Amino acid sequence: MSDSYRPIHRALVSVFHKEGIEVLAQAFKNAGTEVVSTGSTAKKLAELGVNVTPVEKVTGFPESLDGRVKTLDPHIHSGILADMTNPEHRSQLAELGIKPFDLVVVNLYPFADTVRSGADEAQDIEKIDIGGPSMIRGAAKNHASVAIITDPADYALTATRVQNGEGFSLEERKWFAAKAFAQTASYDATIAEWTSSRWAKPQTLQSDAAQDSAGTEFAPTLSRTWxxxxxxxxxxxxxxxxxxxxxxxxxxxxxxxxxxxxxxxxxxxxxxxxxxxxxxxxxxxxxxxxxxxxxxxxxxxxxxxxxxxxxxxxxxxxxxxxxxxxxxxxxxxxxxxxxxxx
CATH class of the missing domain: 3.40.140.20 (AICAR transformylase, duplication domain)
Structure with a gap:
Protein backbone atom coordinates (compact mmCIF):
# COMPACT_ATOMS: atom_id res chain seq x y z
CA MET A 1 0.00 0.00 0.00
CA SER A 2 1.23 3.51 -0.85
CA ASP A 3 2.26 5.80 2.01
CA SER A 4 -0.35 8.27 0.74
CA TYR A 5 -3.19 6.01 1.94
CA ARG A 6 -4.66 6.98 5.31
CA PRO A 7 -6.70 4.38 7.23
CA ILE A 8 -9.98 5.59 8.70
CA HIS A 9 -10.01 5.27 12.49
CA ARG A 10 -12.25 8.22 13.40
CA ALA A 11 -15.19 9.63 11.44
CA LEU A 12 -17.48 12.64 11.72
CA VAL A 13 -20.93 12.05 10.21
CA SER A 14 -23.61 14.74 9.86
CA VAL A 15 -26.17 14.24 7.11
CA PHE A 16 -29.62 15.69 6.50
CA HIS A 17 -30.55 12.98 4.00
CA LYS A 18 -30.15 9.60 5.69
CA GLU A 19 -30.69 7.42 2.60
CA GLY A 20 -27.92 4.88 2.14
CA ILE A 21 -26.32 5.48 5.52
CA GLU A 22 -26.94 1.85 6.47
CA VAL A 23 -23.94 0.67 4.44
CA LEU A 24 -21.66 3.07 6.32
CA ALA A 25 -23.12 2.04 9.66
CA GLN A 26 -22.36 -1.62 8.99
CA ALA A 27 -18.78 -0.79 8.00
CA PHE A 28 -18.26 1.34 11.11
CA LYS A 29 -19.48 -1.53 13.29
CA ASN A 30 -17.35 -4.13 11.55
CA ALA A 31 -14.21 -2.00 11.69
CA GLY A 32 -14.73 -0.61 15.20
CA THR A 33 -14.49 2.95 13.84
CA GLU A 34 -14.90 5.77 16.34
CA VAL A 35 -17.88 7.81 15.12
CA VAL A 36 -18.88 11.33 16.18
CA SER A 37 -22.25 12.52 14.96
CA THR A 38 -24.93 15.17 15.31
CA GLY A 39 -28.61 15.19 16.26
CA SER A 40 -30.84 13.04 14.09
CA THR A 41 -27.83 11.49 12.35
CA ALA A 42 -26.47 10.23 15.67
CA LYS A 43 -29.89 8.85 16.52
CA LYS A 44 -30.13 7.03 13.19
CA LEU A 45 -26.64 5.55 13.50
CA ALA A 46 -27.38 4.41 17.06
CA GLU A 47 -30.56 2.69 15.83
CA LEU A 48 -28.37 0.89 13.29
CA GLY A 49 -26.15 -0.40 16.08
CA VAL A 50 -23.23 2.02 15.80
CA ASN A 51 -21.54 3.11 19.02
CA VAL A 52 -21.89 6.86 18.44
CA THR A 53 -20.37 9.74 20.35
CA PRO A 54 -22.80 12.70 20.23
CA VAL A 55 -21.11 15.90 19.11
CA GLU A 56 -21.92 17.66 22.38
CA LYS A 57 -19.77 15.12 24.22
CA VAL A 58 -16.84 16.34 22.13
CA THR A 59 -17.58 20.06 22.23
CA GLY A 60 -18.76 20.17 25.85
CA PHE A 61 -21.59 22.39 24.66
CA PRO A 62 -25.17 21.40 23.79
CA GLU A 63 -26.66 21.83 20.34
CA SER A 64 -28.36 25.22 20.55
CA LEU A 65 -30.50 27.85 18.83
CA ASP A 66 -32.87 25.28 17.34
CA GLY A 67 -29.94 23.39 15.85
CA ARG A 68 -28.28 26.42 14.27
CA VAL A 69 -25.16 25.72 16.33
CA LYS A 70 -23.93 22.14 16.54
CA THR A 71 -20.45 21.67 15.11
CA LEU A 72 -19.15 25.27 15.07
CA ASP A 73 -16.56 24.57 17.75
CA PRO A 74 -12.74 24.30 17.87
CA HIS A 75 -12.95 20.73 19.18
CA ILE A 76 -14.60 19.77 15.89
CA HIS A 77 -12.85 22.01 13.41
CA SER A 78 -9.40 21.50 14.88
CA GLY A 79 -9.96 17.77 14.45
CA ILE A 80 -10.97 18.39 10.82
CA LEU A 81 -8.28 20.93 9.92
CA ALA A 82 -5.21 19.49 11.66
CA ASP A 83 -2.63 18.60 9.02
CA MET A 84 -1.31 15.32 10.35
CA THR A 85 1.76 15.58 8.14
CA ASN A 86 2.74 18.66 10.17
CA PRO A 87 4.48 17.80 13.50
CA GLU A 88 3.43 21.12 15.05
CA HIS A 89 -0.23 20.40 14.30
CA ARG A 90 0.05 16.97 15.87
CA SER A 91 1.73 18.48 18.93
CA GLN A 92 -0.97 21.14 19.33
CA LEU A 93 -3.75 18.56 19.10
CA ALA A 94 -2.07 16.56 21.85
CA GLU A 95 -1.75 19.65 24.03
CA LEU A 96 -5.42 20.54 23.47
CA GLY A 97 -6.64 17.00 23.98
CA ILE A 98 -8.30 16.91 20.55
CA LYS A 99 -8.47 13.83 18.34
CA PRO A 100 -8.14 14.20 14.55
CA PHE A 101 -10.76 12.99 12.09
CA ASP A 102 -9.80 10.76 9.18
CA LEU A 103 -13.20 10.91 7.48
CA VAL A 104 -15.96 13.53 7.28
CA VAL A 105 -19.34 12.56 5.80
CA VAL A 106 -21.73 15.47 5.28
CA ASN A 107 -24.70 16.39 3.14
CA LEU A 108 -26.50 19.70 3.37
CA TYR A 109 -29.89 21.12 4.30
CA PRO A 110 -32.18 20.98 1.24
CA PHE A 111 -32.32 24.70 0.49
CA ALA A 112 -33.40 24.43 -3.17
CA ASP A 113 -36.00 21.75 -2.37
CA THR A 114 -37.48 24.00 0.32
CA VAL A 115 -37.69 26.98 -2.05
CA ARG A 116 -39.34 24.87 -4.76
CA SER A 117 -41.87 23.56 -2.23
CA GLY A 118 -43.33 27.06 -1.93
CA ALA A 119 -42.22 27.56 1.67
CA ASP A 120 -42.18 31.08 3.05
CA GLU A 121 -39.02 33.16 3.35
CA ALA A 122 -38.41 32.32 7.01
CA GLN A 123 -38.56 28.59 6.26
CA ASP A 124 -36.21 29.03 3.30
CA ILE A 125 -33.71 30.88 5.47
CA GLU A 126 -33.72 28.10 8.07
CA LYS A 127 -32.60 25.70 5.34
CA ILE A 128 -29.45 27.73 4.63
CA ASP A 129 -26.83 25.37 6.02
CA ILE A 130 -23.92 26.93 7.95
CA GLY A 131 -22.18 24.15 9.84
CA GLY A 132 -22.34 21.67 6.95
CA PRO A 133 -20.47 23.80 4.38
CA SER A 134 -17.95 24.75 7.06
CA MET A 135 -17.14 21.11 7.75
CA ILE A 136 -17.04 20.25 4.07
CA ARG A 137 -14.72 23.11 3.19
CA GLY A 138 -12.46 22.39 6.17
CA ALA A 139 -12.12 18.71 5.31
CA ALA A 140 -11.65 19.44 1.60
CA LYS A 141 -8.93 21.99 2.38
CA ASN A 142 -7.22 19.44 4.63
CA HIS A 143 -7.42 16.59 2.10
CA ALA A 144 -3.79 15.82 2.96
CA SER A 145 -5.18 14.19 6.11
CA VAL A 146 -8.95 13.86 5.73
CA ALA A 147 -11.31 12.21 3.26
CA ILE A 148 -14.47 14.24 2.63
CA ILE A 149 -17.56 12.39 1.37
CA THR A 150 -20.58 14.44 0.27
CA ASP A 151 -22.26 12.12 -2.23
CA PRO A 152 -24.29 9.06 -1.12
CA ALA A 153 -23.15 7.40 -4.35
CA ASP A 154 -19.70 7.16 -2.71
CA TYR A 155 -20.93 5.44 0.47
CA ALA A 156 -20.41 1.89 -0.77
CA LEU A 157 -16.78 2.52 -1.74
CA THR A 158 -16.20 4.36 1.54
CA ALA A 159 -17.65 1.44 3.49
CA THR A 160 -15.27 -0.95 1.73
CA ARG A 161 -12.25 1.22 2.48
CA VAL A 162 -13.32 1.59 6.12
CA GLN A 163 -13.72 -2.16 6.58
CA ASN A 164 -10.52 -3.26 4.86
CA GLY A 165 -8.46 -0.65 6.72
CA GLU A 166 -7.11 0.81 3.48
CA GLY A 167 -8.67 4.26 3.58
CA PHE A 168 -8.08 6.53 0.60
CA SER A 169 -4.94 7.59 -1.26
CA LEU A 170 -3.92 11.23 -1.55
CA GLU A 171 -5.03 11.31 -5.19
CA GLU A 172 -8.43 9.93 -4.19
CA ARG A 173 -8.78 12.41 -1.36
CA LYS A 174 -7.96 15.24 -3.76
CA TRP A 175 -10.69 14.06 -6.12
CA PHE A 176 -13.24 13.91 -3.30
CA ALA A 177 -12.11 17.37 -2.17
CA ALA A 178 -12.64 18.82 -5.65
CA LYS A 179 -16.09 17.23 -5.73
CA ALA A 180 -16.88 18.73 -2.32
CA PHE A 181 -15.75 22.23 -3.29
CA ALA A 182 -17.95 22.02 -6.38
CA GLN A 183 -20.91 21.13 -4.17
CA THR A 184 -20.44 24.01 -1.74
CA ALA A 185 -19.89 26.42 -4.65
CA SER A 186 -23.15 25.25 -6.24
CA TYR A 187 -24.98 25.47 -2.90
CA ASP A 188 -23.83 29.04 -2.31
CA ALA A 189 -24.59 30.05 -5.91
CA THR A 190 -28.15 28.79 -5.47
CA ILE A 191 -28.54 30.85 -2.30
CA ALA A 192 -27.04 33.89 -4.03
CA GLU A 193 -29.48 33.50 -6.93
CA TRP A 194 -32.41 33.30 -4.52
CA THR A 195 -31.36 36.28 -2.40
CA SER A 196 -30.51 38.50 -5.37
CA SER A 197 -33.93 37.89 -6.88
CA ARG A 198 -35.74 38.82 -3.65
CA TRP A 199 -33.63 41.30 -1.73
CA ALA A 200 -33.29 44.32 -3.97
CA LYS A 201 -30.88 47.11 -3.17
CA PRO A 202 -32.84 49.71 -1.15
CA GLN A 203 -33.07 53.28 -2.34
CA THR A 204 -31.07 54.41 0.70
CA LEU A 205 -28.03 52.57 -0.69
CA GLN A 206 -28.30 53.74 -4.29
CA SER A 207 -25.37 55.63 -5.74
CA ASP A 208 -25.48 57.61 -8.97
CA ALA A 209 -21.81 56.84 -9.61
CA ALA A 210 -22.47 53.11 -9.61
CA GLN A 211 -25.24 53.34 -12.22
CA ASP A 212 -24.96 53.13 -15.97
CA SER A 213 -26.46 55.62 -18.40
CA ALA A 214 -29.76 53.77 -18.44
CA GLY A 215 -30.10 54.17 -14.70
CA THR A 216 -29.66 50.48 -13.92
CA GLU A 217 -26.94 49.03 -11.74
CA PHE A 218 -24.93 46.00 -12.74
CA ALA A 219 -23.89 43.43 -10.16
CA PRO A 220 -20.11 43.01 -9.78
CA THR A 221 -20.48 39.23 -10.21
CA LEU A 222 -23.11 36.81 -11.48
CA SER A 223 -23.38 33.44 -9.74
CA ARG A 224 -25.59 30.72 -11.18
CA THR A 225 -25.57 26.96 -10.92
CA TRP A 226 -27.24 24.08 -12.73
Whole structure:
Protein backbone atom coordinates (compact mmCIF):
# COMPACT_ATOMS: atom_id res chain seq x y z
CA MET A 1 0.00 0.00 0.00
CA SER A 2 1.23 3.51 -0.85
CA ASP A 3 2.26 5.80 2.01
CA SER A 4 -0.35 8.27 0.74
CA TYR A 5 -3.19 6.01 1.94
CA ARG A 6 -4.66 6.98 5.31
CA PRO A 7 -6.70 4.38 7.23
CA ILE A 8 -9.98 5.59 8.70
CA HIS A 9 -10.01 5.27 12.49
CA ARG A 10 -12.25 8.22 13.40
CA ALA A 11 -15.19 9.63 11.44
CA LEU A 12 -17.48 12.64 11.72
CA VAL A 13 -20.93 12.05 10.21
CA SER A 14 -23.61 14.74 9.86
CA VAL A 15 -26.17 14.24 7.11
CA PHE A 16 -29.62 15.69 6.50
CA HIS A 17 -30.55 12.98 4.00
CA LYS A 18 -30.15 9.60 5.69
CA GLU A 19 -30.69 7.42 2.60
CA GLY A 20 -27.92 4.88 2.14
CA ILE A 21 -26.32 5.48 5.52
CA GLU A 22 -26.94 1.85 6.47
CA VAL A 23 -23.94 0.67 4.44
CA LEU A 24 -21.66 3.07 6.32
CA ALA A 25 -23.12 2.04 9.66
CA GLN A 26 -22.36 -1.62 8.99
CA ALA A 27 -18.78 -0.79 8.00
CA PHE A 28 -18.26 1.34 11.11
CA LYS A 29 -19.48 -1.53 13.29
CA ASN A 30 -17.35 -4.13 11.55
CA ALA A 31 -14.21 -2.00 11.69
CA GLY A 32 -14.73 -0.61 15.20
CA THR A 33 -14.49 2.95 13.84
CA GLU A 34 -14.90 5.77 16.34
CA VAL A 35 -17.88 7.81 15.12
CA VAL A 36 -18.88 11.33 16.18
CA SER A 37 -22.25 12.52 14.96
CA THR A 38 -24.93 15.17 15.31
CA GLY A 39 -28.61 15.19 16.26
CA SER A 40 -30.84 13.04 14.09
CA THR A 41 -27.83 11.49 12.35
CA ALA A 42 -26.47 10.23 15.67
CA LYS A 43 -29.89 8.85 16.52
CA LYS A 44 -30.13 7.03 13.19
CA LEU A 45 -26.64 5.55 13.50
CA ALA A 46 -27.38 4.41 17.06
CA GLU A 47 -30.56 2.69 15.83
CA LEU A 48 -28.37 0.89 13.29
CA GLY A 49 -26.15 -0.40 16.08
CA VAL A 50 -23.23 2.02 15.80
CA ASN A 51 -21.54 3.11 19.02
CA VAL A 52 -21.89 6.86 18.44
CA THR A 53 -20.37 9.74 20.35
CA PRO A 54 -22.80 12.70 20.23
CA VAL A 55 -21.11 15.90 19.11
CA GLU A 56 -21.92 17.66 22.38
CA LYS A 57 -19.77 15.12 24.22
CA VAL A 58 -16.84 16.34 22.13
CA THR A 59 -17.58 20.06 22.23
CA GLY A 60 -18.76 20.17 25.85
CA PHE A 61 -21.59 22.39 24.66
CA PRO A 62 -25.17 21.40 23.79
CA GLU A 63 -26.66 21.83 20.34
CA SER A 64 -28.36 25.22 20.55
CA LEU A 65 -30.50 27.85 18.83
CA ASP A 66 -32.87 25.28 17.34
CA GLY A 67 -29.94 23.39 15.85
CA ARG A 68 -28.28 26.42 14.27
CA VAL A 69 -25.16 25.72 16.33
CA LYS A 70 -23.93 22.14 16.54
CA THR A 71 -20.45 21.67 15.11
CA LEU A 72 -19.15 25.27 15.07
CA ASP A 73 -16.56 24.57 17.75
CA PRO A 74 -12.74 24.30 17.87
CA HIS A 75 -12.95 20.73 19.18
CA ILE A 76 -14.60 19.77 15.89
CA HIS A 77 -12.85 22.01 13.41
CA SER A 78 -9.40 21.50 14.88
CA GLY A 79 -9.96 17.77 14.45
CA ILE A 80 -10.97 18.39 10.82
CA LEU A 81 -8.28 20.93 9.92
CA ALA A 82 -5.21 19.49 11.66
CA ASP A 83 -2.63 18.60 9.02
CA MET A 84 -1.31 15.32 10.35
CA THR A 85 1.76 15.58 8.14
CA ASN A 86 2.74 18.66 10.17
CA PRO A 87 4.48 17.80 13.50
CA GLU A 88 3.43 21.12 15.05
CA HIS A 89 -0.23 20.40 14.30
CA ARG A 90 0.05 16.97 15.87
CA SER A 91 1.73 18.48 18.93
CA GLN A 92 -0.97 21.14 19.33
CA LEU A 93 -3.75 18.56 19.10
CA ALA A 94 -2.07 16.56 21.85
CA GLU A 95 -1.75 19.65 24.03
CA LEU A 96 -5.42 20.54 23.47
CA GLY A 97 -6.64 17.00 23.98
CA ILE A 98 -8.30 16.91 20.55
CA LYS A 99 -8.47 13.83 18.34
CA PRO A 100 -8.14 14.20 14.55
CA PHE A 101 -10.76 12.99 12.09
CA ASP A 102 -9.80 10.76 9.18
CA LEU A 103 -13.20 10.91 7.48
CA VAL A 104 -15.96 13.53 7.28
CA VAL A 105 -19.34 12.56 5.80
CA VAL A 106 -21.73 15.47 5.28
CA ASN A 107 -24.70 16.39 3.14
CA LEU A 108 -26.50 19.70 3.37
CA TYR A 109 -29.89 21.12 4.30
CA PRO A 110 -32.18 20.98 1.24
CA PHE A 111 -32.32 24.70 0.49
CA ALA A 112 -33.40 24.43 -3.17
CA ASP A 113 -36.00 21.75 -2.37
CA THR A 114 -37.48 24.00 0.32
CA VAL A 115 -37.69 26.98 -2.05
CA ARG A 116 -39.34 24.87 -4.76
CA SER A 117 -41.87 23.56 -2.23
CA GLY A 118 -43.33 27.06 -1.93
CA ALA A 119 -42.22 27.56 1.67
CA ASP A 120 -42.18 31.08 3.05
CA GLU A 121 -39.02 33.16 3.35
CA ALA A 122 -38.41 32.32 7.01
CA GLN A 123 -38.56 28.59 6.26
CA ASP A 124 -36.21 29.03 3.30
CA ILE A 125 -33.71 30.88 5.47
CA GLU A 126 -33.72 28.10 8.07
CA LYS A 127 -32.60 25.70 5.34
CA ILE A 128 -29.45 27.73 4.63
CA ASP A 129 -26.83 25.37 6.02
CA ILE A 130 -23.92 26.93 7.95
CA GLY A 131 -22.18 24.15 9.84
CA GLY A 132 -22.34 21.67 6.95
CA PRO A 133 -20.47 23.80 4.38
CA SER A 134 -17.95 24.75 7.06
CA MET A 135 -17.14 21.11 7.75
CA ILE A 136 -17.04 20.25 4.07
CA ARG A 137 -14.72 23.11 3.19
CA GLY A 138 -12.46 22.39 6.17
CA ALA A 139 -12.12 18.71 5.31
CA ALA A 140 -11.65 19.44 1.60
CA LYS A 141 -8.93 21.99 2.38
CA ASN A 142 -7.22 19.44 4.63
CA HIS A 143 -7.42 16.59 2.10
CA ALA A 144 -3.79 15.82 2.96
CA SER A 145 -5.18 14.19 6.11
CA VAL A 146 -8.95 13.86 5.73
CA ALA A 147 -11.31 12.21 3.26
CA ILE A 148 -14.47 14.24 2.63
CA ILE A 149 -17.56 12.39 1.37
CA THR A 150 -20.58 14.44 0.27
CA ASP A 151 -22.26 12.12 -2.23
CA PRO A 152 -24.29 9.06 -1.12
CA ALA A 153 -23.15 7.40 -4.35
CA ASP A 154 -19.70 7.16 -2.71
CA TYR A 155 -20.93 5.44 0.47
CA ALA A 156 -20.41 1.89 -0.77
CA LEU A 157 -16.78 2.52 -1.74
CA THR A 158 -16.20 4.36 1.54
CA ALA A 159 -17.65 1.44 3.49
CA THR A 160 -15.27 -0.95 1.73
CA ARG A 161 -12.25 1.22 2.48
CA VAL A 162 -13.32 1.59 6.12
CA GLN A 163 -13.72 -2.16 6.58
CA ASN A 164 -10.52 -3.26 4.86
CA GLY A 165 -8.46 -0.65 6.72
CA GLU A 166 -7.11 0.81 3.48
CA GLY A 167 -8.67 4.26 3.58
CA PHE A 168 -8.08 6.53 0.60
CA SER A 169 -4.94 7.59 -1.26
CA LEU A 170 -3.92 11.23 -1.55
CA GLU A 171 -5.03 11.31 -5.19
CA GLU A 172 -8.43 9.93 -4.19
CA ARG A 173 -8.78 12.41 -1.36
CA LYS A 174 -7.96 15.24 -3.76
CA TRP A 175 -10.69 14.06 -6.12
CA PHE A 176 -13.24 13.91 -3.30
CA ALA A 177 -12.11 17.37 -2.17
CA ALA A 178 -12.64 18.82 -5.65
CA LYS A 179 -16.09 17.23 -5.73
CA ALA A 180 -16.88 18.73 -2.32
CA PHE A 181 -15.75 22.23 -3.29
CA ALA A 182 -17.95 22.02 -6.38
CA GLN A 183 -20.91 21.13 -4.17
CA THR A 184 -20.44 24.01 -1.74
CA ALA A 185 -19.89 26.42 -4.65
CA SER A 186 -23.15 25.25 -6.24
CA TYR A 187 -24.98 25.47 -2.90
CA ASP A 188 -23.83 29.04 -2.31
CA ALA A 189 -24.59 30.05 -5.91
CA THR A 190 -28.15 28.79 -5.47
CA ILE A 191 -28.54 30.85 -2.30
CA ALA A 192 -27.04 33.89 -4.03
CA GLU A 193 -29.48 33.50 -6.93
CA TRP A 194 -32.41 33.30 -4.52
CA THR A 195 -31.36 36.28 -2.40
CA SER A 196 -30.51 38.50 -5.37
CA SER A 197 -33.93 37.89 -6.88
CA ARG A 198 -35.74 38.82 -3.65
CA TRP A 199 -33.63 41.30 -1.73
CA ALA A 200 -33.29 44.32 -3.97
CA LYS A 201 -30.88 47.11 -3.17
CA PRO A 202 -32.84 49.71 -1.15
CA GLN A 203 -33.07 53.28 -2.34
CA THR A 204 -31.07 54.41 0.70
CA LEU A 205 -28.03 52.57 -0.69
CA GLN A 206 -28.30 53.74 -4.29
CA SER A 207 -25.37 55.63 -5.74
CA ASP A 208 -25.48 57.61 -8.97
CA ALA A 209 -21.81 56.84 -9.61
CA ALA A 210 -22.47 53.11 -9.61
CA GLN A 211 -25.24 53.34 -12.22
CA ASP A 212 -24.96 53.13 -15.97
CA SER A 213 -26.46 55.62 -18.40
CA ALA A 214 -29.76 53.77 -18.44
CA GLY A 215 -30.10 54.17 -14.70
CA THR A 216 -29.66 50.48 -13.92
CA GLU A 217 -26.94 49.03 -11.74
CA PHE A 218 -24.93 46.00 -12.74
CA ALA A 219 -23.89 43.43 -10.16
CA PRO A 220 -20.11 43.01 -9.78
CA THR A 221 -20.48 39.23 -10.21
CA LEU A 222 -23.11 36.81 -11.48
CA SER A 223 -23.38 33.44 -9.74
CA ARG A 224 -25.59 30.72 -11.18
CA THR A 225 -25.57 26.96 -10.92
CA TRP A 226 -27.24 24.08 -12.73
CA UNK A 227 -27.59 20.46 -11.63
CA UNK A 228 -27.13 17.44 -13.87
CA UNK A 229 -30.56 15.94 -14.62
CA UNK A 230 -29.56 13.17 -17.01
CA UNK A 231 -27.37 12.26 -19.96
CA UNK A 232 -28.98 12.80 -23.35
CA UNK A 233 -29.17 10.28 -26.19
CA UNK A 234 -26.60 12.26 -28.17
CA UNK A 235 -25.51 15.83 -28.82
CA UNK A 236 -26.05 18.14 -31.78
CA UNK A 237 -24.54 15.37 -33.95
CA UNK A 238 -24.80 11.61 -33.35
CA UNK A 239 -21.09 11.23 -32.51
CA UNK A 240 -21.27 13.89 -29.80
CA UNK A 241 -22.23 13.50 -26.15
CA UNK A 242 -24.60 15.80 -24.29
CA UNK A 243 -26.25 16.19 -20.91
CA UNK A 244 -29.18 18.15 -19.51
CA UNK A 245 -28.60 20.49 -16.57
CA UNK A 246 -31.42 22.19 -14.70
CA UNK A 247 -31.75 25.28 -12.52
CA UNK A 248 -32.27 23.97 -8.95
CA UNK A 249 -34.72 26.80 -8.16
CA UNK A 250 -36.80 26.55 -11.33
CA UNK A 251 -39.32 23.86 -12.20
CA UNK A 252 -40.64 25.51 -15.37
CA UNK A 253 -39.81 24.49 -18.92
CA UNK A 254 -39.03 21.40 -20.94
CA UNK A 255 -36.17 20.41 -18.67
CA UNK A 256 -38.80 19.51 -16.06
CA UNK A 257 -41.42 18.11 -18.44
CA UNK A 258 -42.61 14.53 -18.05
CA UNK A 259 -41.84 12.35 -21.06
CA UNK A 260 -44.78 10.01 -21.60
CA UNK A 261 -43.24 7.75 -24.23
CA UNK A 262 -40.75 7.26 -27.02
CA UNK A 263 -36.96 7.21 -27.10
CA UNK A 264 -34.92 9.26 -24.62
CA UNK A 265 -34.56 12.89 -25.66
CA UNK A 266 -31.53 14.13 -27.57
CA UNK A 267 -29.98 17.59 -27.53
CA UNK A 268 -31.74 18.45 -30.80
CA UNK A 269 -35.07 17.25 -29.42
CA UNK A 270 -34.85 19.75 -26.57
CA UNK A 271 -33.76 22.61 -28.86
CA UNK A 272 -36.56 21.87 -31.33
CA UNK A 273 -39.16 21.50 -28.58
CA UNK A 274 -38.19 24.86 -27.09
CA UNK A 275 -38.34 26.52 -30.51
CA UNK A 276 -41.73 25.01 -31.28
CA UNK A 277 -43.13 25.98 -27.90
CA UNK A 278 -41.96 29.58 -28.22
CA UNK A 279 -43.35 29.79 -31.75
CA UNK A 280 -46.90 28.76 -30.91
CA UNK A 281 -47.18 30.97 -27.86
CA UNK A 282 -46.33 34.03 -29.95
CA UNK A 283 -49.82 33.59 -31.45
CA UNK A 284 -51.83 33.18 -28.24
CA UNK A 285 -54.71 33.51 -27.60
CA UNK A 286 -55.29 32.27 -31.17
CA UNK A 287 -55.00 28.48 -31.49
CA UNK A 288 -51.65 27.69 -33.11
CA UNK A 289 -49.56 24.64 -34.02
CA UNK A 290 -45.90 24.63 -35.03
CA UNK A 291 -43.83 21.92 -36.70
CA UNK A 292 -40.11 22.45 -36.10
CA UNK A 293 -37.09 20.73 -37.65
CA UNK A 294 -33.49 21.66 -36.79
CA UNK A 295 -34.76 24.50 -34.54
CA UNK A 296 -36.62 26.27 -37.38
CA UNK A 297 -40.36 26.10 -38.08
CA UNK A 298 -41.12 24.22 -41.27
CA UNK A 299 -44.81 24.74 -40.62
CA UNK A 300 -46.71 27.21 -38.48
CA UNK A 301 -50.42 27.95 -38.61
CA UNK A 302 -53.46 29.07 -36.68
CA UNK A 303 -56.89 27.53 -36.95
CA UNK A 304 -60.39 27.42 -35.58
CA UNK A 305 -59.45 24.14 -33.87
CA UNK A 306 -56.14 22.60 -32.91
CA UNK A 307 -56.67 19.84 -35.46
CA UNK A 308 -57.22 22.37 -38.23
CA UNK A 309 -54.15 24.34 -37.18
CA UNK A 310 -52.11 21.13 -37.27
CA UNK A 311 -53.31 20.19 -40.77
CA UNK A 312 -52.37 23.62 -42.07
CA UNK A 313 -48.97 23.61 -40.33
CA UNK A 314 -48.15 20.11 -41.64
CA UNK A 315 -49.17 21.10 -45.19
CA UNK A 316 -46.53 23.86 -45.24
CA UNK A 317 -43.73 21.32 -45.78
CA UNK A 318 -44.81 17.70 -45.29
CA UNK A 319 -41.39 16.34 -46.19
CA UNK A 320 -39.47 18.39 -43.58
CA UNK A 321 -42.12 17.62 -40.98
CA UNK A 322 -40.90 14.02 -40.86
CA UNK A 323 -38.97 13.56 -37.62
CA UNK A 324 -39.80 17.06 -36.45
CA UNK A 325 -41.31 18.36 -33.21
CA UNK A 326 -44.95 19.43 -33.04
CA UNK A 327 -46.18 21.94 -30.46
CA UNK A 328 -49.66 23.31 -29.76
CA UNK A 329 -50.61 26.17 -27.48
CA UNK A 330 -53.80 24.45 -26.37
CA UNK A 331 -54.89 20.97 -25.34
CA UNK A 332 -54.38 18.40 -28.09
CA UNK A 333 -57.66 16.90 -29.29
CA UNK A 334 -58.28 13.30 -30.29
CA UNK A 335 -58.69 14.44 -33.89
CA UNK A 336 -55.24 16.03 -33.92
CA UNK A 337 -53.68 13.03 -32.18
CA UNK A 338 -55.10 10.75 -34.87
CA UNK A 339 -53.61 13.00 -37.55
CA UNK A 340 -50.19 12.80 -35.93
CA UNK A 341 -50.32 9.05 -35.42
CA UNK A 342 -48.36 7.29 -38.21
Missing amino acids: DLAHTLRYGENPHQQAALYIDPLNQIGFAHAEQLGGKPMSYNNYVDADSAWRSVWDFAPAIAVAVVKHSNPCGLAIGATVAQAHRKAHACDPMSAYGGVIAANTRVSLEMAQQVKP
